[in-house]
Amino acid sequence: VSEVLPRGRRLPRVLVVDDDPTMRLLVGEALEPGGLEVEEASDGVQALGAFRRQPYDLVLLDVRMPGSDGFAVCEEIRKAPGGEDVPIVIMTGLDDLDSIRRAYEVGATDFITKPIPWLVLSHRVRYLLRASEEARELRRSRERLANAQRLARMGSWQYDFATSELEVSPELRGIFGVGEEEAAGLAEFLGRLHPDDRPAAEEAARRCRVEGAPMHVDHRIVLPDGSERVLVTQARLVRDADGTARAFEGTAQDVTDRRRVEEQIRWLAYHDSLTGLGNRMLCHDRISLAAAQARRSQAPFGVLFLDLDHFKRINDTFGHTEGDRLLQGVADRLVTSVRDTDLVARPESPPAISRLGGDEFTVLLTEVADVRDLAKVARRLLEVLQQPFSLGGHEVVITGSIGIAAFPADGEDADTLLRNADAAMYHAKEKGRNNYQFYTASLNAVALERLILESRLRSALERGQLEVYYQPKLGAGRVAGVEALVRWPDPERGMVMPDAFIPIAEETGMIGALGAFVLRQSCADRVRWSALGLPPAPVCVNLSAQQFRAGGVVEMVERTLAETGLEPHWLELEITESMLLRDEKLVVEALRRLRERGVRVAVDDFGTGYSSLAYLRSLPVDSLKIDRSFIRGIADHEDEAALTAAIVTMGHALRLCVVAEGVETRGQRELLERWGCDELQGYLFAHPMPSADLERWWRTNGRS
Amino acid sequence: MDDYLPKPFGREQLREALARWLPKSPFDAAPIPSAVDDAVLDGIRALNRARGDVIVARVVTAYLATAPGQIEEIRSSIEEADAEALRFVAHSLKSSSGNVGARGLRDLARALEEAARAGELGVAKDLASRLDEEWARVRRSLARLPGVTA
Numbered sequence: 001v002s003e004v005l006p007r008g009r010r011l012p013r014v015l016v017v018d019d020d021p022t023m024r025l026l027v028g029e030a031l032e033p034g035g036l037e038v039e040e041a042s043d044g045v046q047a048l049g050a051f052r053r054q055p056y057d058l059v060l061l062d063v064r065m066p067g068s069d070g071f072a073v074c075e076e077i078r079k080a081p082g083g084e085d086v087p088i089v090i091m092t093g094l095d096d097l098d099s100i101r102r103a104y105e106v107g108a109t110d111f112i113t114k115p116i117p118w119l120v121l122s123h124r125v126r127y128l129l130r131a132s133e134e135a136r137e138l139r140r141s142r143e144r145l146a147n148a149q150r151l152a153r154m155g156s157w158q159y160d161f162a163t164s165e166l167e168v169s170p171e172l173r174g175i176f177g178v179g180e181e182e183a184a185g186l187a188e189f190l191g192r193l194h195p196d197d198r199p200a201a202e203e204a205a206r207r208c209r210v211e212g213a214p215m216h217v218d219h220r221i222v223l224p225d226g227s228e229r230v231l232v233t234q235a236r237l238v239r240d241a242d243g244t245a246r247a248f249e250g251t252a253q254d255v256t257d258r259r260r261v262e263e264q265i266r267w268l269a270y271h272d273s274l275t276g277l278g279n280r281m282l283c284h285d286r287i288s289l290a291a292a293q294a295r296r297s298q299a300p301f302g303v304l305f306l307d308l309d310h311f312k313r314i315n316d317t318f319g320h321t322e323g324d325r326l327l328q329g330v331a332d333r334l335v336t337s338v339r340d341t342d343l344v345a346r347p348e349s350p351p352a353i354s355r356l357g358g359d360e361f362t363v364l365l366t367e368v369a370d371v372r373d374l375a376k377v378a379r380r381l382l383e384v385l386q387q388p389f390s391l392g393g394h395e396v397v398i399t400g401s402i403g404i405a406a407f408p409a410d411g412e413d414a415d416t417l418l419r420n421a422d423a424a425m426y427h428a429k430e431k432g433r434n435n436y437q438f439y440t441a442s443l444n445a446v447a448l449e450r451l452i453l454e455s456r457l458r459s460a461l462e463r464g465q466l467e468v469y470y471q472p473k474l475g476a477g478r479v480a481g482v483e484a485l486v487r488w489p490d491p492e493r494g495m496v497m498p499d500a501f502i503p504i505a506e507e508t509g510m511i512g513a514l515g516a517f518v519l520r521q522s523c524a525d526r527v528r529w530s531a532l533g534l535p536p537a538p539v540c541v542n543l544s545a546q547q548f549r550a551g552g553v554v555e556m557v558e559r560t561l562a563e564t565g566l567e568p569h570w571l572e573l574e575i576t577e578s579m580l581l582r583d584e585k586l587v588v589e590a591l592r593r594l595r596e597r598g599v600r601v602a603v604d605d606f607g608t609g610y611s612s613l614a615y616l617r618s619l620p621v622d623s624l625k626i627d628r629s630f631i632r633g634i635a636d637h638e639d640e641a642a643l644t645a646a647i648v649t650m651g652h653a654l655r656l657c658v659v660a661e662g663v664e665t666r667g668q669r670e671l672l673e674r675w676g677c678d679e680l681q682g683y684l685f686a687h688p689m690p691s692a693d694l695e696r697w698w699r700t701n702g703r704s
Numbered sequence: 705m706d707d708y709l710p711k712p713f714g715r716e717q718l719r720e721a722l723a724r725w726l727p728k729s730p731f732d733a734a735p736i737p738s739a740v741d742d743a744v745l746d747g748i749r750a751l752n753r754a755r756g757d758v759i760v761a762r763v764v765t766a767y768l769a770t771a772p773g774q775i776e777e778i779r780s781s782i783e784e785a786d787a788e789a790l791r792f793v794a795h796s797l798k799s800s801s802g803n804v805g806a807r808g809l810r811d812l813a814r815a816l817e818e819a820a821r822a823g824e825l826g827v828a829k830d831l832a833s834r835l836d837e838e839w840a841r842v843r844r845s846l847a848r849l850p851g852v853t854a
Binding site for chain 1: 744750752762804
């Protein structure tokens, strides 16, 4: 019975329509034992009423009935909801061929002749029910497939080799813009193929047919309205049982929208959205590609690295919106000028310009005769840059510095070429900006690193990216002072320590600005701590010999104190022992004047400069900081312990406050305290920390 | 077709079927045909081993209840010269008579139906005159069946 259950578990319902009660009775008796539910109607009106109330799974219909005959009833049932695909079996006399013919015309599914073989009827009906259920399932599955194809914008097709007939799904017609009425032979579909893509598609089809390779082609089609679509066509070979290739069976999917989105994503990944130029990644790829080609062709090419001079000032003066406009303007000029350059041997591959970020641009020049051409382009770029820009109603003139690296002399891969062009650009800045420089081997790695560091430091200083950290000194169980230590959190290198950049700052004169910044920040912080109610303890700021040599230190300190409102006795200036020895007069004179104002003075790194303690006596100094190299050994080496103990004792004898720095262990602390060292500083107590952290630390540890 | 043998059939069923049609003796060559073909009723019985007689009784009872009305209608439609009505009612009688094995009556009804279709009411009238006698034979045969109420 289960095989005849079409839907769920309910019994299949059969309607028997006949005006003859014996017929209805017999049909019922014949079918009910087979698990069918039989209902009766004695005429067409009853039958239609019953069917419209609830469609049946099968209808057995007598032809000759008073009122509307079986044909009319059959037609009506076909129109009723649920009636379009119900099996309708016409019961008719064997002699009545006309009826059988008409029955099919009005949509009957099958006929059965009278006298009806009762035993066979049940099987006949069950067979029809199953066939109808299968047909329904097939139709549902076709609908699902059609829906899926519509959603995926995918059509299917089959091409028979023997008959040259192409069968296509309605979706494929839709995709190819072939109307339902139009002929749909192979020619119609091939005719839509984009002429440029046709050879590849035909080759793939050939390989599929000859070699049996599955076909997978991306190609365009041109619709009747002229628009282009991108399709992925896939096909496989259908073989007979004996292996003979019989047909292609395939799908075509419209991926235009997907490709567009993919292209957009790819564009975004490789381009700078502000200027539309290539970004760093594209620049890198382009250079790599050029290098690969140049290795084959042996033709040189070059990378120009352009950085605008003082671009930050533009942003500061006119705002970022105008700054962005300027960058766009620069991009436009670069594009225009390199396009117009007669050096471009092949107009179809113009020099590739990229914006690496900020105000850094690169120009990749391939197909150059020799490196002098690179210089020519660089000169040209510098010229066009210098035409005034109109920004916020003002005429602005901007210049740039260009570094040039040439393949293969200055590098054979993208990373090296970019790095060396960048280094050469720094060199151009060094040479006074608004010029170009070739990379040369003399810009060796160390010099280069310095150059780069210097440039970055300058920019960090200009942008206020340096920070002041503080490390507490402890004495007599309280915070006796905090030492200001400058830090450079570089976005690319991480935290840069003063050892790495103070010497550069000193050499380049940046130390003046740097020192002034640290002093101002320290004084301002000290004033703020007082306002926050943190205990009074001087802030100690290091001064560099350069600052003394440049002159104006005293005035600078005074001005800073005045402007920040810090009492002088809360400021301690630290100078190194070596400074005292080298620039004795200059330094001593300045310190004396500062001390007169109430500023305290400490000698840093004591013990490294051969100065005698006796000499210290004549200097304007309040405290002595023993160099960390002594402290390191005191717990383990008796000599150093003895020496340090002696320094403490003698410092005291000179009425100097003695400070030990670099205290890292309990052992060191115990010894120093035993010797009566006044103040201790080191990781054992606290690392240098930003102002905010210090404030927290101070509240927690300040009393201990 | 006068009879049928549903497949699969056994030797016994074949023998029975042949026996129904082959002359038993030279003297039996032309027997008076019985009013009702038992084979048709057996076909109905075969639908249900347990309830076969009950089904036959129900069908035959229904037939006996409707046929007189149909015969009456045939006569009145001939009198009223309503060929269309005659055609329908003759068709119905043909169908139901066939169902109960009343072959004579069925053939008569079929002839009436054809006459009606051809518009030959005179022929129909001649045919109709034989209805009563045939119907009486059929009713006698069927009324004997177990469970049948006439």
